[in-house]
Amino acid sequence: MQINTRSRAIREALARVRKRIPVQDWHAISSFLTRISGEREWRAVGAWGYVDTLWAGLFPVLGRCFEAVPGGQIIFFLPLLRLYSRKAIVGVVAHELGHALRASKMGPEWHEHMQRRWQRVEHEANALASRWGFRSHIRAMRNERRRTLNPYLSSPEKKFLGRIHRRDQEQVCHHRQVRLLQHAAERQTRAKGEPTNLHSCQ
Numbered sequence: 001m002q003i004n005t006r007s008r009a010i011r012e013a014l015a016r017v018r019k020r021i022p023v024q025d026w027h028a029i030s031s032f033l034t035r036i037s038g039e040r041e042w043r044a045v046g047a048w049g050y051v052d053t054l055w056a057g058l059f060p061v062l063g064r065c066f067e068a069v070p071g072g073q074i075i076f077f078l079p080l081l082r083l084y085s086r087k088a089i090v091g092v093v094a095h096e097l098g099h100a101l102r103a104s105k106m107g108p109e110w111h112e113h114m115q116r117r118w119q120r121v122e123h124e125a126n127a128l129a130s131r132w133g134f135r136s137h138i139r140a141m142r143n144e145r146r147r148t149l150n151p152y153l154s155s156p157e158k159k160f161l162g163r164i165h166r167r168d169q170e171q172v173c174h175h176r177q178v179r180l181l182q183h184a185a186e187r188q189t190r191a192k193g194e195p196t197n198l199h200s201c202q
């Protein structure tokens, strides 16, 4: 299992949770998970570009042709996760590892199975995390979701959409500038009658 995030909050929370997870549970979790990673960007979903309000999740691992390969991965979405206190982040990490432990015992159809029974699955993940000793952290996670995260997200979405739009525009501008420079260089090279070897940025 790889840990592909430099987020100190997540790494500290993982270390804390791991200490309290029974060895056989940790073995099942770390054998099932391919990686744990953190996404740093805000994300939009759907045709209307709504802000994705997910802060963490257990997802299938996709192969080169987007086929699901055995095992799973946990992704933490840092812009939202940062709204939680350190205590609640420990709760989120314990909750996601609880999902991973349950999924490790469900066989290859684990993702479909979890999606069909998502309410029960959520309850089970919290129960497992509580059994590992993180009851107060789960409570903090749930309280902060209700008191902080949800009101923040239901504040005008345009604030978030504006950020995503600006980011995307900056990327478009960057690509345009690169293409303009490239065309200028190509024109110059053609004028000299030399072949161009600039990398194409499409």
Ligand SMILES: [Zn+2]
Pocket (backbone or CB within 6 Å): 095, 099, 121, 122, 125
């Ligand atoms: Zn969950």
